[in-house]
Amino acid sequence: MTEQETKKIDSLREFIHRKNEDTHSDSWLIAVLHKAQELYGYLPRDVMDVISGEMNIPTAHTWGVATFYHYFHLHPPGRHTISVCLGTACYVKGAEQILDTLREHLGIDIGGVTQDGMFSLQGARCLGACGLAPVVMIDDKIHGDLTPERMVRIIEEYRSRDKSRRRRARA
Numbered sequence: 538m539t540e541q542e543t544k545k546i547d548s549l550r551e552f553i554h555r556k557n558e559d560t561h562s563d564s565w566l567i568a569v570l571h572k573a574q575e576l577y578g579y580l581p582r583d584v585m586d587v588i589s590g591e592m593n594i595p596t597a598h599t600w601g602v603a604t605f606y607h608y609f610h611l612h613p614p615g616r617h618t619i620s621v622c623l624g625t626a627c628y629v630k631g632a633e634q635i636l637d638t639l640r641e642h643l644g645i646d647i648g649g650v651t652q653d654g655m656f657s658l659q660g661a662r663c664l665g666a667c668g669l670a671p672v673v674m675i676d677d678k679i680h681g682d683l684t685p686e687r688m689v690r691i692i693e694e695y696r697s698r699d700k701s702r703r704r705r706a707r708a
């Protein structure tokens with residue numbers, strides 16, 4: 538285990554035992570899972586085992602809670618996170634079509650990660666750019682006035698930019 542990994546696990550253990558909480562309550566388990574996701578970016582299997590051990594609860598229960606809530610991620614996030622706004626203004630202007638385009642083009646659904654690890658897809662409430670609806674945020678950049686064709690073009694731009702960046706890194 539690297540020093541950084543040891544630090545993360547220690548800070549998670551400290552969080553679990555910091556309060557005098559009822560470690561069997563699901564609300565405390567959810568808080569701990571949030572903390573773990575904040576530290577790791579997702580919930581690795583071995584970290585969930587540590588949580589179960591420290592909290593003295595069956596692993597199956599921890600898994601059950603982690604898979605029940607859509608905001609917990611069980612796989613490492615993609616290099617780029619796509620958040621599709623599903624707020625009212627975007628919905629009225631065709632967010633569903635944009636989401637269908639992404640599902641089809643990337644071959645994943647909300648909560649998924651593309652096979653090449655490049656994109657994660659997630660839904661979002663209002664992204665605060667209703668005037669540009671329908672809107673998608675990729676990492677921290679807003680893309681508005683989208684059509685299915687424009688959405689595909691943007692995704693392909695990310696792909697080719699990443700490809701040339703990796704080629705440059707190898708050279």
Ligand code: FES
Pocket residue numbers: 622623624625626627628662663664665666667668670672
């Ligand atoms: S509803 Fe989509 S940005 Fe506001």
